[in-house]
Amino acid sequence: MSALVVAVDGPSGSGKSSVSREVARRLGLAYLDTGAMYRAATWWCVHTGVPLADQDAVAQAVRDLPLDQGVDPDAPHVVVGGTDVGEAIRTTEISAAVSAVATNLAVRDELRRRQRVAIAVEAAASSFSEGRGIVAEGRDITTVVAPDADVRILLTASEEARLARRARDVHGSDDDAAVEATRDQVLRRDADDSTVVQFHVAADGVVTVDSSDLDFEQTVAAVLQVVAEVSGTRA
Numbered sequence: 001m002s003a004l005v006v007a008v009d010g011p012s013g014s015g016k017s018s019v020s021r022e023v024a025r026r027l028g029l030a031y032l033d034t035g036a037m038y039r040a041a042t043w044w045c046v047h048t049g050v051p052l053a054d055q056d057a058v059a060q061a062v063r064d065l066p067l068d069q070g071v072d073p074d075a076p077h078v079v080v081g082g083t084d085v086g087e088a089i090r091t092t093e094i095s096a097a098v099s100a101v102a103t104n105l106a107v108r109d110e111l112r113r114r115q116r117v118a119i120a121v122e123a124a125a126s127s128f129s130e131g132r133g134i135v136a137e138g139r140d141i142t143t144v145v146a147p148d149a150d151v152r153i154l155l156t157a158s159e160e161a162r163l164a165r166r167a168r169d170v171h172g173s174d175d176d177a178a179v180e181a182t183r184d185q186v187l188r189r190d191a192d193d194s195t196v197v198q199f200h201v202a203a204d205g206v207v208t209v210d211s212s213d214l215d216f217e218q219t220v221a222a223v224l225q226v227v228a229e230v231s232g233t234r235a
């Protein structure tokens with residue numbers, strides 16, 4: 001059987017990362033978190049003192065980014081210049097800054113190039129465990145990075161559900177104060193990111209899974225069902 005490439009896009013808090021990782025695990029596929037790449041690039045610029053407003057300097061720093069990212073869904077490590085940044089890239093500081101880097105078009109060119117390489121390696125069925133393919137998730141995987149993926153899914157959820165999930169993640173609560181404190185991280189960032197890439201509406205051939213009224217397990221099951229239906233019909 002040839003390798004399977006599954007592309008998943010969606011807004012912040014839709015469940016892309018957690019659901020894609022679990023789907024990869026269950027199918028024995030590799031897992032690529034492209035958001036982690038934009039976060040790692042942002043961390044590197046902050047860490048090395050590159051001003052985020054200086055587009056050319058940021059682009060150059062990202063072209064030289066010494067990034068080592070794992071694709072094992074059980075241990076998806078992110079290492080930059082020898083430092084494990086798995087936790088550092090999830091801080092509020094990086095979440096607040098990442099759109100400035102992700103909206104830099106030269107940065108997108110470089111990271112998309114690296115993403116295509118990572119996907120091609122797995123699609124060639126040459127490396128990860130059983131070597132059967134990859135689930136790659138982000139904002140532009142279904143449309144720009146891997147428009148030819150076997151399965152393309154847009155994972156959505158209502159604003160309310162996304163804010164509550166992120167509030168529980170970051171503040172351990174989804175009361176009003178926690179939701180308010182999360183608003184910038186979710187809605188302002190999505191608005192900024194939407195200026196360079198479209199991830200709110202499914203492109204032609206992309207299947208929408210709305211997780212607003214589904215729990216985590218149900219969402220994983222819904223995505224697995226789409227994968228089975230669509231990949232079952234591929235040539």
Ligand SMILES: Nc1ncnc2c1ncn2[C@@H]1O[C@H](COP(=O)(O)OP(=O)(O)O)[C@@H](O)[C@H]1O
Pocket residue numbers: 010011012013014015016017018019165166169211214215216217219
């Ligand atoms: N369908 C769901 N129902 C409830 N919580 C969910 C669901 N999907 C994901 N989550 C939780 O919501 C949070 C955000 O999910 P995450 O995968 O980080 O989203 P994204 O990558 O789209 O920003 C995580 O704590 C995750 O466990």
Ligand SMILES: Nc1ccn([C@H]2C[C@H](O)[C@@H](COP(=O)(O)OP(=O)(O)O)O2)c(=O)n1
Pocket residue numbers: 011012013014016017034035036038039098099102137138139140141189193197
């Ligand atoms: N393919 C991608 C993936 C992420 N990004 C941007 C958009 C986000 O603001 C950051 C971080 O993405 P990430 O998926 O980690 O963000 P969330 O966890 O969904 O809030 O990177 C992008 O522009 N293109």
